[in-house]
Amino acid sequence: MASSAVQKFRPVVISGPSGTGKSTILKRLFAEYPDKFGFSVSHTTRAPRAGEENGIAYNFTDKEIFSKLVADNGFIEHAEFGGNCYGTSKQAVKTVAEQERICVLDIEMEGVKQVKLSDLNARFLFLAPPSLEELERRLRGRGTETEDSLNKRLAQAKNELEYAKLPGAHDRTVVNDDLEKAYTEVRDWVVDGGRFGAPQ
Numbered sequence: 001m002a003s004s005a006v007q008k009f010r011p012v013v014i015s016g017p018s019g020t021g022k023s024t025i026l027k028r029l030f031a032e033y034p035d036k037f038g039f040s041v042s043h044t045t046r047a048p049r050a051g052e053e054n055g056i057a058y059n060f061t062d063k064e065i066f067s068k069l070v071a072d073n074g075f076i077e078h079a080e081f082g083g084n085c086y087g088t089s090k091q092a093v094k095t096v097a098e099q100e101r102i103c104v105l106d107i108e109m110e111g112v113k114q115v116k117l118s119d120l121n122a123r124f125l126f127l128a129p130p131s132l133e134e135l136e137r138r139l140r141g142r143g144t145e146t147e148d149s150l151n152k153r154l155a156q157a158k159n160e161l162e163y164a165k166l167p168g169a170h171d172r173t174v175v176n177d178d179l180e181k182a183y184t185e186v187r188d189w190v191v192d193g194g195r196f197g198a199p200q
């Protein structure tokens, strides 16, 4: 049974290939509803920088505790960058719900599967590109990718699109062809007449 906070404040998972427009749409959603949503605070084993507060910038932790959380299946996703570990814990998502906000998770397919197996009571939205060709154009247009990272993202995009075809993979799919139209569809599904997916 999911905790009572996530019954009422159901997390929303938004996934979709890199470059589909998730950040663009979420930025607008947060601006339109400044008090409704929250992002979970990630764990990291790196040292805090000046001004970074524990529990706000990150949940700062050490390798031993981090490894134990991995072993206990406490993470939705985790990865290592530059010798430090980073991860999104299930508890961090529940904490957002306990603060009476809808936690929005912008995660990849493997994370989606983890959330499905958890008691987070989430709703799942897939943001699809109009086509792989258009996705490539957007990624190139964003100017953030090398040829190598672009190819990796496109290969991963094919996996995400295959997974999204499976029955029950997501509750809702929105195709981001026209940004205005896609934003309205995402917002209306997330807000759900003011219920945000919770039972009446």
Ligand SMILES: Nc1ncnc2c1ncn2[C@@H]1O[C@H](COP(=O)(O)OP(=O)(O)OP(=O)(O)O)[C@@H](O)[C@H]1O
Pocket: 016, 017, 018, 019, 020, 021, 022, 023, 024, 025, 138, 139, 141, 142, 176, 177, 178, 179, 180, 182
């Ligand atoms: N409907 C649209 N039409 C054309 N361009 C778009 C549309 N939506 C988003 N874009 C552009 O596509 C690019 C990728 O969008 P964005 O960075 O939001 O993707 P993302 O899904 O968050 O990617 P990542 O997972 O890599 O962070 C941006 O340059 C954005 O301005």
